[in-house]
Amino acid sequence: MAHYLARRLIIAIPSLLGISIVLFTVxxxxxxxxxxxxxxxxxxxxxxxxxxxxxxxxxxxxxxRYLHWLLAxxxxxxxxxxxxRVNTDTLILQRLPTTLFVIGSAQVLALIIALxxxxxxxxxxxxxxxQIANTLAFVGFSLPTFFTGLLFxxxxxxxxxxxxxxxxxxxATGWRWYWEHIRQALMPIAVLGLFQGASMTRYVRxxxxxxxxxxxxxxxxxxxxAEGTVVVKHVVRNAMIPVVTLVALQMPIVFGGAIVTEQIxxxxxxxxxxISAILANDTPVIMAVTFVFACxxxxxxxxxxxxxGWLDPRxxxx
Amino acid sequence: xxxxxxxxPIASPQVRAAQRKHVSPWREAWRRFRRHRLAVASVVILxxxxxxxxxxxxxxxxxxxxxxxxxxxxxxxWQHPLGTDDLGQDLLARMLYGxxxxxxxxLAAMLVAIVVGVVVGAVAGISRGSxxxxxxxxxxxxxxxxxxxxLLLIIYLFRDQLKDVAGPEIGxxxxxxxxxxxxxxxxxxxxxxxxFFSLREKEFVEAARALGASTPRLVIRHILPNALGPVxxxxxxxxxxxxxxxxxxxxxxxxxxxxxxxxxxxxxxAKDNIDFAPHWVLAPGVAIFLAVLTINFIGDGLRDxxxxxxxx
Numbered sequence: 001m002a003h004y005l006a007r008r009l010i011i012a013i014p015s016l017l018g019i020s021i022v023l024f025t026v027x028x029x030x031x032x033x034x035x036x037x038x039x040x041x042x043x044x045x046x047x048x049x050x051x052x053x054x055x056x057x058x059x060x061x062x063x064x065r066y067l068h069w070l071l072a073x074x075x076x077x078x079x080x081x082x083x084x085r086v087n088t089d090t091l092i093l094q095r096l097p098t099t100l101f102v103i104g105s106a107q108v109l110a111l112i113i114a115l116x117x118x119x120x121x122x123x124x125x126x127x128x129x130x131q132i133a134n135t136l137a138f139v140g141f142s143l144p145t146f147f148t149g150l151l152f153x154x155x156x157x158x159x160x161x162x163x164x165x166x167x168x169x170x171x172a173t174g175w176r177w178y179w180e181h182i183r184q185a186l187m188p189i190a191v192l193g194l195f196q197g198a199s200m201t202r203y204v205r206x207x208x209x210x211x212x213x214x215x216x217x218x219x220x221x222x223x224x225x226a227e228g229t230v231v232v233k234h235v236v237r238n239a240m241i242p243v244v245t246l247v248a249l250q251m252p253i254v255f256g257g258a259i260v261t262e263q264i265x266x267x268x269x270x271x272x273x274x275i276s277a278i279l280a281n282d283t284p285v286i287m288a289v290t291f292v293f294a295c296x297x298x299x300x301x302x303x304x305x306x307x308x309g310w311l312d313p314r315x316x317x318x
Numbered sequence: 319x320x321x322x323x324x325x326x327p328i329a330s331p332q333v334r335a336a337q338r339k340h341v342s343p344w345r346e347a348w349r350r351f352r353r354h355r356l357a358v359a360s361v362v363i364l365x366x367x368x369x370x371x372x373x374x375x376x377x378x379x380x381x382x383x384x385x386x387x388x389x390x391x392x393x394x395x396w397q398h399p400l401g402t403d404d405l406g407q408d409l410l411a412r413m414l415y416g417x418x419x420x421x422x423x424x425l426a427a428m429l430v431a432i433v434v435g436v437v438v439g440a441v442a443g444i445s446r447g448s449x450x451x452x453x454x455x456x457x458x459x460x461x462x463x464x465x466x467x468x469l470l471l472i473i474y475l476f477r478d479q480l481k482d483v484a485g486p487e488i489g490x491x492x493x494x495x496x497x498x499x500x501x502x503x504x505x506x507x508x509x510x511x512x513x514f515f516s517l518r519e520k521e522f523v524e525a526a527r528a529l530g531a532s533t534p535r536l537v538i539r540h541i542l543p544n545a546l547g548p549v550x551x552x553x554x555x556x557x558x559x560x561x562x563x564x565x566x567x568x569x570x571x572x573x574x575x576x577x578x579x580x581x582x583x584x585x586x587x588a589k590d591n592i593d594f595a596p597h598w599v600l601a602p603g604v605a606i607f608l609a610v611l612t613i614n615f616i617g618d619g620l621r622d623x624x625x626x627x628x629x630x
Contacts, residue, residue, distance in 0.1 A: 018459045026472055135356070138618070142611035144562045146569045146582075147603035150589055158593050249461065256466030260566060264589070274467055275570060278474045286471060293464035301462065 008305045012298050019294040020073075024066045027287060073291075079284030083277065088288045092270055096292070099269035102188050103258050109193030110200050118204025119236060125209060133201065140198025145191055145257040149264040152187045163187055188261045195257055196250070203246045207239040241311050248304035251297050347623040357619025360612035367609060371417035380411040382579060394597060401597040403587065412579040413601055419574065420561055420581045421609065423494055427560035430499025432553045435506025436542070442507065443514025444537055454511070457504045465501045469563070470572050472497050490574050498563045506552050513545035547624035554617035558610040565606050581606050 072079070078089040121130040157165045164184045211217065212235050220234045221227075259271035266272065270289050277285035341349075352358060385407060394401045401409050442453040473493060480489035517523060518541060526540050565582030567573035569589075574580050576587070581602040588598040 015459055015462055019463060022459075022463065023468075026468070026475065029475075138614055139611060142558070142614050143607055144565060144610065146566060146585065147607060150585070150592060150599050150603065154592055154596055154599065158596075252461075252463065252465045255464055256566065259466055259470075260569065263570060274470070278470055278572070290464060290467040290471060293467050294462070297462050297464055 004309055005302075005306065008302055012302060016295070016298060020070060020291065021066070023287060023290055023294075024062075024069065027283065028062050028065070069287075078288050081277075081282055081285045083280040083282040083285070088284050091273065091285065092288060092292055095268055095270045095273050098267060099258060099262070099271060102185060102192065102261070102267060102269065103254065105185070105189045106192035106196060106254075106258075109189060110197035113193070113197035114200035114204050115236075118201045119208050119231065121201075122205045122208035122212060123231060130205075134205070137198045137201045140194055140201075143195070145195050145260045146264060148191045148195065149187070149261055152191060153264070156187060184265075188265045188267060191261050191264075192254070192257050196254060199250065200243070200247060203243045204239070207242045208235055211235050211239040237311060241308065244304050244307050244311065248301050251300045255293050255296065351619045351623035354615075354619035354622050356615045357622075360615035360619070363608065364612040364616065367417070367605075367612075368421065371414050371421060374414035375411070375418075378411055378414060380408040382411045382415050383407060383577065401595070401601075403584075403591075403595075403598055409584070409598065409601055412584060413581070413605060416578075416580040416584055416602070417605060419491070419578065420564060420606070423491065423498070423564045423580075424557040424561040424609075424613075426491075426495040427498040427502065427563070428553050428556040430495060431502040431556050431560075432506055432549065434499065435503035435552075436510050436549060438503065439507035439510025440514060440537055440542065443511040444518065444533065444541075450511075453507075457507050460501070461504045463501070466566065469497055469501065469567060470570065473567060473572055486575055487578055490578070494564055494567065494573065498560050502556055502559060502563075506549060506556075509548050509552055510545055513548065514541060517541045517544055550624055551617055551621045554613060554620055558613040558617070561606065561609055561613070 076089065078087065078092070080086075081088050081091055084091065117133050121127075121133045124130055153165060156163045163186055212231075217230060217234055220230045225234075255271075258269070259274065261267065262269045262271035263275055270292060274286065274289040274293075276282075277289065403409060403412070438453055438457065442450045442457075477490060477493060480493050483489060518536075523536060523540055526536055531540070564573060564580065565585065568580050568582030569586045571586055574583050576583065579587075584602040585599065585606075588595065588602070592599050
């Protein structure tokens, strides 16, 4: 298992490098100058501007700038935010836990919905329950996250007044503090989790449906095992393997949804940081946040690989 | 059959039987598609929506940018069937106009994704070895890119340049279509490659090769038409995904400029007034939802009809 994991980690390095090259090329090709603000300021003489450009290496050839940037990233020097005058890595580290908490809880919620519903629907294909679940799943992943978010605000904050509108600073202490945090996180988690759960339900259903017809399931039944044991031990575990693949492939979409929900509910995470950085032309922050998103996608792919190894031990020894 | 002379009287029932059995593949597909009732209903609803946005602005000739502060933030009425926004502009006119752009972006981005995906998948599928490996590495790299952050980044960085070259509306349209399509071709490429792998070993391809068909002819005449079913299904679903992508960009304020009211842009303008003008949020949201839902159902129906393997 350790050997298998090491191999997967080594495979992840070229894709990270590839992503960093793509990112850097896009930024380098783009027009727009971080020193534009200084250029229009008459109090700054052109010589100062030129020396600043030289100091930040903006006049070097593109490959030199890339290597320079990559080395700095590896050394943990992630640059300095032009807009908020703070180190980029502190800015990101402040906000990353919030994003991870929302995405992680949404995944758990999606799994809690998708597993039982998908399995139950697949064991009774074309029944009324299956058809209702299938239709609801279609509705679920056809509803864009930005619209569900607004609908939730409309229903739960404005009409019913149960939950707070957007994120705000929590002033309470003790248990009350946790309660307030959970209350304001409920809607974003539900928006993301329901969206993800809808497509996951369809994956689980079709995968279980493929698995339940196989011979080893019939054998397990004819041995006299209880139906529950057959489904849980012989069907679901095997059926999860393709589901893990599809869910891992969906991770970039999930992060997209996270950016949208962070924007709607004003969650202080890295998604809303990205949007505000883009609007402020804050290149180092944009670069770093996009790179962190890329790392997160690759991290979740690695988690999927570990899950494969656990679900299907043959993969780890191949 | 009236005027033809049969070779022998015995042959006639067999000929008739064969004729009755011969159903064109498209008719067979239509028969299977019809059984998916929600898909058929979706075709009707989507057709109505397309008709509405195509013909609607010709019938409902209220200008989209007529500002009237005396009628701002009004709910639905006879004068403004969908109400008005914070500048008193008629929402129905804006929705109809925006629908044209949202649907056109969906279709055009799908075409970009399909063309790139089919070319990459076909080249990878027909050539073995290093070309295939390199193209698949590229596909996997694109699959693991964080799409929305990159989309936002590219559009933010390049929109002013394209605006200068092609004008605000066309420039933004081209940029959004290329960027969305450029991030959605990977599943198509994988599908096409997988189809090529199984099809190129089939007997009919071998027969064509034995007859001296060149590789391009093999690909275009013999393999590609047989690989098209899953591609059509993927293309349908891509339209829905592209509509969502465009709306997301506009919703984040980084899509079309404010004077071009796509559905996502209307929703972006509406979201800060959600507490006192819910009608403004509901109209574009429901339109996006209905378009995406019906397209997804049609894709599901097409999968039943065209994809005998039924992957998902």
